[in-house]
Amino acid sequence: MLIWLRQHVIATPLHAPLHALFHRLPPALFPHPSKRLVPSAGSRHQRIQSRPGNHGDRERVITGNRQTSWAFADAFVAEDEALRWARDRAHEAGLRPVSPGTGAALRLLAATVDAKAVAEIGTGTGVSGIHLLHGMRPDGVLTTVDPEPDRQQFARQAFRAAGFASNRARFIPGRALDVLPRLADAGYDLVFCDGDRLECLDYLAESLRLLRPGGLVVFEGVFADGRTVESGPQPAEVGRLRELLRAVRESQDLVPSLLPVGDGLLCGVKR
Numbered sequence: 001m002l003i004w005l006r007q008h009v010i011a012t013p014l015h016a017p018l019h020a021l022f023h024r025l026p027p028a029l030f031p032h033p034s035k036r037l038v039p040s041a042g043s044r045h046q047r048i049q050s051r052p053g054n055h056g057d058r059e060r061v062i063t064g065n066r067q068t069s070w071a072f073a074d075a076f077v078a079e080d081e082a083l084r085w086a087r088d089r090a091h092e093a094g095l096r097p098v099s100p101g102t103g104a105a106l107r108l109l110a111a112t113v114d115a116k117a118v119a120e121i122g123t124g125t126g127v128s129g130i131h132l133l134h135g136m137r138p139d140g141v142l143t144t145v146d147p148e149p150d151r152q153q154f155a156r157q158a159f160r161a162a163g164f165a166s167n168r169a170r171f172i173p174g175r176a177l178d179v180l181p182r183l184a185d186a187g188y189d190l191v192f193c194d195g196d197r198l199e200c201l202d203y204l205a206e207s208l209r210l211l212r213p214g215g216l217v218v219f220e221g222v223f224a225d226g227r228t229v230e231s232g233p234q235p236a237e238v239g240r241l242r243e244l245l246r247a248v249r250e251s252q253d254l255v256p257s258l259l260p261v262g263d264g265l266l267c268g269v270k271r
């Protein structure tokens with residue numbers, strides 16, 4: 001996220017018109033910038049513009065404060081030994097687990113929907129799973145899917161170290177698109193997607209089937225380190241993420257929100 005800030009916020013002076021910042025965004029992703037980006041009367045941007053003084057200094061102070069605030073928010077909920085252990089195993093395996101701030105958001109979301117049944121795509125070594133379990137009901141069960149049994153074995157150990165009974169998690173080895181069709185319609189309160197980004201549109205379709213009304217679908221990493229909002233050529237997975245963002249925003253079946261936490265957490269509540 002800091003990379004995104006550096007490229008898109010720091011590079012665009014705050015005293016420039018706000019829409020200059022958003023002109024860098026791919027038009028296909030933001031088809032109606034004029035409707036969305038004009039600051040309202042009395043907005044923070046206008047207040048900053050109207051003050052006299054050195055804009056460059058003020059910009060640096062605000063940007064520095066934002067980065068500090070971002071780091072503060074990400075570390076706001078402390079992680080325990082079990083989470084640190086799972087995080088270390090993830091890094092050894094070359095995986096990127098959810099950030100502590102994203103983990104805290106996952107806890108919050110699981111608690112908000114009073115989750116009894118959660119489906120997770122992409123177990124990894126269990127960082128996101130521990131956060132989800134902390135937010136779920138004490139009798140809730142996490143069903144977690146990953147094609148790599150070794151990683152699931154680490155996650156199993158991490159869940160145990162975090163104090164969760166073995167019946168709180170159901171580990172299913174396999175690829176999401178082979179496993180999800182076997183899970184029950186409307187049987188889940190939350191679906192967390194952190195598997196193969198190229199498959200994210202299929203995960204969305206499966207999630208809409210799996211969720212009960214009022215349930216939540218959550219996608220991790222939709223900023224793709226800032227590439228989602230870069231205008232230059234991007235890999236196929238970024239194209240898929242842009243399609244996903246559009247699909248969630250425009251779906252009549254979802255109430256959407258894009259949370260700027262970690263590498264971008266895209267959420268939708270099923271109507």
Ligand SMILES: C[S@@+](CC[C@H](N)C(=O)[O-])C[C@H]1O[C@@H](n2cnc3c(N)ncnc32)[C@H](O)[C@@H]1O
Pocket residue numbers: 090095096097098121122123124125126127128129145146147148151174175176177194195196199
């Ligand atoms: C970024 S890691 C997940 C990290 C984990 N959610 C966490 O925060 O600890 C992505 C995981 O998705 C798994 N994966 C890759 N393709 C998948 C697929 N088609 N279905 C399910 N999982 C997949 C990988 O094996 C990897 O463990």
